[in-house]
Amino acid sequence: MAGVANKKSIILGVLGVLLVAVGTVLVFLVPIIMEQQVEKNVRIDPTSGFAYEMWRDLPVPFYMSVYIFEVVNHKEMLLGEKPRLEERGPYVYRENKQKQNLTFHENGTVSFVEIRTFHFAPEKSNGKEEDYVIVPNILVLGSSIMLQDLGIAIKWIISGGFSAFNEEAFINRTVKDILWGYEDPFLDFLNTFLPGRLPFKGKFGFFSDFNNSNTGIFTVNTGMDDISKVQMVDNWNGLKEVDYWNSNQANMINGTAGQMWPPFRKPSEPLEFYSPDACRSMKLVYEKEAEFRGVPTFRYTAPNYLFANGTDYPPNEGFCPCVASGVQNVSACRFNAPLFLSFPHFFNADPSFLESVDGLHPTEELHSLFLDLHPLTGIPMNCSIKMQLNMMAKSVSGIMQTGQIKPVILPVLWFAESGYLDGPVYNTYYNILILLPTLLDYLQYVLIGIGLCFITVALVLPFIKQCRKQEQALNDTSGTDDATEYSENSKLLEDQDYGTPQT
Known part of the structure; x- marks a missing residue:
């Protein structure tokens, strides 16, 4: 029996040591496995799996x-x-993005164009595309400022042209026309009279160049040679x-194309990206740790x-x-059209902008932008990027339509x-990059815990067996003494009961 007990202790001890060893190895091995898994999935590589497919053809709901x-x-x-303004909308559009003309280069980069298409989503909108809205006529107000330095005679001719084509400082048109464009005979007249001086050709609309278009040819690093550059x-x-x-700094093209970033992010590292629509590189900074549907994230906001x-x-x-802080002049990349970017409702802008118009009510909750990024992979989980388009409006001498x-820097839309x-x-994404690592993380400590329990049992088991033996020995000794005493007492009783009768 003693040999069997020793054998059980040895087996438990060996098994415990093995489990602790495997668990300890996993403590060091899991981060390496995780890093390799991340690198494999975030490279721009047609064989890398779901991350490449997600990058090439954004399959998740995206709305403007x-x-x-x-x-x-x-x-x-x-x-x-x-000016007194009233906000109308939102008018919501389902946005599809698909990368085309992918060309991989020998230097570890890939070139592509990204085609954008927009489809109106009436179920998410507060209004119809057929709604009429009165907005500034940028063909009049914008052109007047762009041409204000011309001679007075030319400006009179332009003003006469405005009158001939019934162009006024404000237009009452449908949302669809305002956003996606409409034919305007006066635009053709201006482009004929002043070729190359205006940024508008064909249809005029604030987003007329967005639909079924691209933002240029991007060439980005694939990360195959260096994952930190993906x-x-x-x-x-x-x-x-x-x-x-x-300045050279302002003209630099920094960061990514704005959809994904290199993995293994640290809070001290900002998110930089180049925006062709804003004609500049932009930067978001770390705000706090957050979580999106079980995925740990870093929240980034605009500084x-x-x-x-x-x-x-x-x-x-x-x-x-x-101009004053909070509004950026983008006329330099818009053919000198007097256009400006800001956050919605002049959020975080100089108070003078807000005081110059009525009807704006900036709040952080509604008008600040954010991006929730999974720092391990560099893939955004949730985002809302918000911008406001403004234009300069003022009276221009010689053009009577400007009255x-x-x-004023006049908000047009955001x-x-x-x-x-x-x-x-x-x-x-969750199963491969969140659930699996979590299970491995728990497994390593479970194995160590069970192994330590087995080792403890293996060490204690011989003492338990020894104690049981001693107890059994004591029981056996006690039993012998009791039997002897019982025998002697029985003999005494027999002598008393059945002894020699008295005479």
């Missing part, structure tokens, strides 16, 4: 919500009153930098200095000529591009 500012006192504004832009339209701005002027933030001097409009990881893509 557009809010238009209607000028409700446009007649009074022509007489010099402060998604980083090598060049855009063959350019290493643009020439819109007044207050993103649209600051050169006085408040010297590195932005290259984007000047500037007595006081100089939009939010929002999306999140969902459906089969989310399930695959």
Whole structure:
């Protein structure tokens, strides 16, 4: 029996040591496995699986919500009153993005164009595309400012042309026309009279160049040679930098194309990307740790200095000529059209912009942008990128249609591009990069725990057996003494009961 007990202890001890050893190895091995798994899935490699498919053809719901500012006192504004605005919308569009003309190069980069298409989503919208809205007529107000330095005689001719084509400072058109464009005979007239001076050709609309179009040819790193460079832009339209701005720093093309970033992010590392629509590189900064549907994330937001002027933030001097902080002049990359970018409702902008119009109510909850990124993979889980388009409006001498409009940066519309990881893509992502590592993480400690329990039992078991033997020996000794005593007592009783009878 003793040999059997010893054999059990040895077996348990050996098994416990093996489990602890396997668990300890996993403690060091799981991070390596995880890193290899991440690198395999985030490279731009047709054989890498779901991440490549997600990058090439965004399969998750993505929407653009557009809010238009209607000028409700446009007649009074022509007489010099402060603009009074009412927000209309949102008008929501399902956005599809698909990369085409993929060309892999020997230097570890890939070139592509990304085709964007938009489809109206009435079930998510607060209004119809057929809604009529009164907005600034950029053909009149914008062109007037762009041509304000011409001679008075030419401006009179232009003003006469406005009258001949019934063009006024404000238009009452449908949402569909305002966003996606409409034919305007006066635009053809201007392009004939002043060829190359205006940025508008064919249909005029604020997003007329968005639908069924692309934002240029991006060439980005695949990460096959260096995973830390994956998604980083090598060049855009063959350019290493643009020439819109007044400094080398402002003209730099930094970061990624804005959809994914290199993995293994740290809070100290900002998210940089190049935006062709804004004609510049932009930066988001870490705000806090968050979580999206069980996936740990870093939340990134726009820094207050993103649209600051050169006085408040010297590195932005290259984007000047500037106005007050919070609004960026983008006329340099829009054929000198007086257009400006800001956050919606002039959120985080100089108070003077908000005071110059009525009807705006900026709040962080509604008007700040954010991006929730899984830091391990560099893949966004949830985002809402928001921007506002504004234009300069003012009275221009010689062009009577501009009336007595006081100089103002006038909000025209703002939009939010929002999306999140969902459906089969989310399930695959979660199972491979979240659930599996979590199970391995738990497994290593479970194995160590069970192994230690086995080792403890193996060490204690011999003592338990020894104690049982001693107890059994004591029981046996006690039993012998009791039998002897019982025998003697029985004999005494027999002598008493059956002894020799008295005479």
